[in-house]
Amino acid sequence: MWNHVNTRQLALKILGLRCHKHSRACVGLLGEKPQRSEYKHCRLCSTSAPPWRILFFGTDDFALESLKSLTATRGTNESVVASLEVVALSNNVPVKKFADQNGLPVHIWPVVDLQGRFDVGVVVSFGCLLKERLIRQFPLGILNVHPSLLPRWRGPAPVFHTVLHGDATTGVTIMQIRPCRFDVGPILRQETYSVPTHCTADQLGATLATRGAHLLMDTLKTLPERLANKVEQNQTGATSAPKISISMSWVSWEDQTCGEIDRLFRAIGSRIPLRTLWMGKTIKLLDFVGKCDISLSGTKLQFQKSHGRPPIPGSIIYLKMSNTLAVCCKDDWVGFKAVVLKKRLSAADFYNGYMHHGLTGKPSHQPEQCLFISNRTETSKGTELKETIA
Structure with a gap:
């Protein structure tokens, strides 16, 4: 049988004012009609505990x-x-x-x-x-x-x-x-x-x-x-994390260390390939393998004899044993297994097709043909990806 309490509970539910089953404030004392202040308290009751x-x-x-x-x-x-x-x-x-x-x-x-x-x-x-x-x-x-x-x-x-x-x-x-x-x-x-x-x-x-x-x-x-018990944020130590931008993908061989290039790849490499310039064209660097061990008595010395100069940031060496392109950066060498220049090329394909004269079997002696160039213009831009990366 319905009574005044049940009727008021139903009315409160219809109004969206959920109440606890045994709340005295919701139904009024002894079934009396709730006052306006009691309706306000009833709304608080509905948000006092989960669910x-x-x-x-x-x-x-x-x-x-x-x-x-x-x-x-x-x-x-x-x-x-x-x-x-x-x-x-x-x-x-x-x-x-x-x-x-x-x-x-x-x-x-x-x-x-x-x-x-x-x-x-x-x-x-x-x-x-x-x-x-x-x-x-x-x-x-x-x-x-x-x-x-x-x-x-x-x-x-x-x-x-x-x-x-x-x-x-x-x-x-x-x-x-x-x-x-x-x-x-x-x-x-x-x-x-x-x-x-x-x-x-x-x-x-x-x-x-x-x-x-x-x-x-x-x-x-x-x-x-x-x-x-919430606590306001301390403004000390606040830093900004803006959207990832394409401009961040350009490697600056003169300025970035092996560790910095490694972190850049791990941060954005799955979304945006790292980029550099090769003879005025954009080239994407894929399959990063980290720091390469280039000994002074071996490949570095051979590079210097072949090109008449010590390696400078952006210099490229092909490591045949590991099929890797090693690139000189600020403090050492980093390696990539593949690149994209018109199409995807393995390190060996890039070496044979662009760094080496296939017909004569002689290496190129043009300095720009063994050098990746940092794109200073693009790295200064802020072209953001349209997607939001969180």
């Missing part, structure tokens, strides 16, 4: 790890997710495809009126600034999973800059979004991680995606407590 109604904003594979973790907890006894919906930038991103496959409601950006439908938002690798009027529609605000130890590496490409600059330590941060600015909000949780030696940005990003998803779930379990 939460969550709206997830994301795009790429990094974001997908957090979405998978949120999806996996639905319906379990200790779930922190009451409901889960997704905001995507387009129909062709991994987050949108996963949501469709798993029956999650999807909204294509931008979204407008969400008032009363969600408790908290979660943003992971989304790439769009959120305005204050959107953030205010979430009683517990909007959280962000960021793959760095903020305030270091604020911006869209923290993982790439971590590898590029040789950071020994990184981590993940759970922070609260502030309107109209990236990565400046208060910190709820942080976890450090030692960067493995010689790891690539792709490898590091995959690891941090998993760790970030775990940290997000732990944060949601005790979210009110975490919000009460």
Whole structure:
């Protein structure tokens, strides 16, 4: 049989004002009609403990790890997710495809009126600034999973800059979004991680995606407590992590050491091939093998006798035994197994076709034909990739 309490509970649910079953503030004392202040308190009751109604904003594979973790907890006894919906930038991103496959409601950006439908938002690798009027529609605000130890590496490409600059330590941060600015909000949780030696940005990003998803779930379990103890970011040590640009791929043989070229390749090599100039033409450098051991008494000396000069940055030697092009840089030599000049060429093909006179069997004595040239003009430009790399 329905009574006044049940009727009021149903009415509150229809209004989107979820209440706890035994909340006195929701039903009024002894079944009395709740006052306006009690309705406000009822709204607070609905966001005092999990499970939460969550709206997830994301795009790429990094974001997908957090979405998978949120999806996996639905319906379990200790779930922190009451409901889960997704905001995507387009129909062709991994987050949108996963949501469709798993029956999650999807909204294509931008979204407008969400008032009363969600408790908290979660943003992971989304790439769009959120305005204050959107953030205010979430009683517990909007959280962000960021793959760095903020305030270091604020911006869209923290993982790439971590590898590029040789950071020994990184981590993940759970922070609260502030309107109209990236990565400046208060910190709820942080976890450090030692960067493995010689790891690539792709490898590091995959690891941090998993760790970030775990940290997000732990944060949601005790979210009110975490919000009460959030800490504002220290401006000291803040650094910027802008989008990866094509201009970064040009190797400067005179200025960059073996270690710097190695980090550049591990940071961007899977997305953008390293580049140099060969007789005025752009050449892409592939299959980087790191530092090459060129002894002074062997190949270097032979090069000097053949060309009448000691090797200078950009000088090229073909190492037949390992089928490698060794290139002189600021402090030593680095090697590549293949290049692209009109088409992909192995080191042997490039040597035979461009560095060596195949008909006479004599090496070229023209200095420019055994030299890679740094492109000073292109390295000064800031032509950015259209895609957002997080």
